[in-house]
Amino acid sequence: MVSNxxxxxxxxxxxxxxxxxxxxxxxxxxxxxxxxxxxSGLSVPLGQTLELTDATTLDVDSMDYMGxxxxxxxxxxxxxxxxxxxxxxxxxxNKK
Numbered sequence: 001m002v003s004n005x006x007x008x009x010x011x012x013x014x015x016x017x018x019x020x021x022x023x024x025x026x027x028x029x030x031x032x033x034x035x036x037x038x039x040s041g042l043s044v045p046l047g048q049t050l051e052l053t054d055a056t057t058l059d060v061d062s063m064d065y066m067g068x069x070x071x072x073x074x075x076x077x078x079x080x081x082x083x084x085x086x087x088x089x090x091x092x093x094n095k096k
Contacts (some may be wrong), residue, residue: 003032004024005091006024006028008022008024008028008030009022010022011049013044013049014044015043015044015046016040016042016043016044017038017039017042017043017050018032018035018036018037018038019034019035019036019038019052020033020034020035020036021034021036022034028057029065030065031062031064031065031066032062032063032065033062034060034061035060035061035062036052036057036059036060036063037057037058037060038056038057038058039055039056039057040058040059042056045086059074060062060074061073061074065090083087083089
């Protein structure tokens with residue numbers, strides 16, 4: 001796990017290669033969470049990181065937080081063979 005200067009998680013990579021990345025405002029408010037799903041069969045040793053490429057990425061989704069708005073974006077398929085791009089716009093209370 002990689003943290004920012006305030007101790008908030010910035011990047012977490014799991015043993016199976018999946019990655020969760022966080023973006024925060026200077027005030028510490030969470031602005032975005034991005035989940036990248038790796039193709040099956042990857043293995044990342046504890047304490048190491050692996051940069052995912054188009055070939056090793058299965059899909060990507062993110063959630064943007066803007067006040068009480070939560071906007072979810074999903075990309076299905078890897079970047080070289082974009083199967084579909086779906087956007088979901090939901091107005092929900094921002095859970096802090």
